[in-house]
Amino acid sequence: MSEFPGWHGTTIVAVRKGGEVVVAGDGQVSLGQTVIKGTARKVRRLQPGGAEIVAGFAGSTADAFTLLERLEAKLEATPGQLQRACVELAKDWRTDKYLQKLEAMLIVTDGAELYVVTGAGDVLEPEHDVTAIGSGGNYALAAARALIDQDLSAEDIARRAMAIAADICVYTNGSLTVERIGPR
Numbered sequence: 001m002s003e004f005p006g007w008h009g010t011t012i013v014a015v016r017k018g019g020e021v022v023v024a025g026d027g028q029v030s031l032g033q034t035v036i037k038g039t040a041r042k043v044r045r046l047q048p049g050g051a052e053i054v055a056g057f058a059g060s061t062a063d064a065f066t067l068l069e070r071l072e073a074k075l076e077a078t079p080g081q082l083q084r085a086c087v088e089l090a091k092d093w094r095t096d097k098y099l100q101k102l103e104a105m106l107i108v109t110d111g112a113e114l115y116v117v118t119g120a121g122d123v124l125e126p127e128h129d130v131t132a133i134g135s136g137g138n139y140a141l142a143a144a145r146a147l148i149d150q151d152l153s154a155e156d157i158a159r160r161a162m163a164i165a166a167d168i169c170v171y172t173n174g175s176l177t178v179e180r181i182g183p184r
Helices: 061-077 082-095 137-147 154-168
Strands: 007-009 011-017 020-025 029-031 034-037 043-046 053-059 104-109 114-117 130-134 177-181
Touching: 011 053, 011 104, 011 137, 011 154, 020 043, 020 053, 020 104, 020 154, 043 061, 043 177, 053 061, 053 130, 053 177, 061 082, 061 104, 082 104, 082 114, 104 130, 114 130, 130 137, 130 154, 137 154, 154 177
Parallel strands: none
Antiparallel strands: 007 029, 011 020, 011 130, 020 177, 029 034, 043 053, 053 104, 104 114
């Protein structure tokens, strides 16, 4: 079996402040030490059954799209119940042999609730109204946590946190996709 270099990329940060949630993600996808694409769109607006959901993903793109499709199906089956849909997705992800092999993470919000969903069966709510995932996630998280008490909007915090992550993490760039969603 030959060894292929790992795909790296993605920093996603979510900030909840002032009645809105902003999810921002960079556009870089790397294979080993080579940038394959600089403008990937890893933050998406979903509208299952007319609901408004924003999701950002880190990890394998194909795996993330599979999870987004499954999440949309869960949201359609449980309208208006983001937490329940995320828990159901996490249960399936942990127990289904096919899904267990998926390598991705999600940040999901409806403007009122904010979750990180992982393949380990976790559905996590951030403690400090900030969360981040991906290769530069810890840098973006630290930056956003440091900025959250400043007189800045959620979007300004997310953009500044992503800029700091891009300055530190070689798998993160400054080509951002930013989606904003208000409270329900």
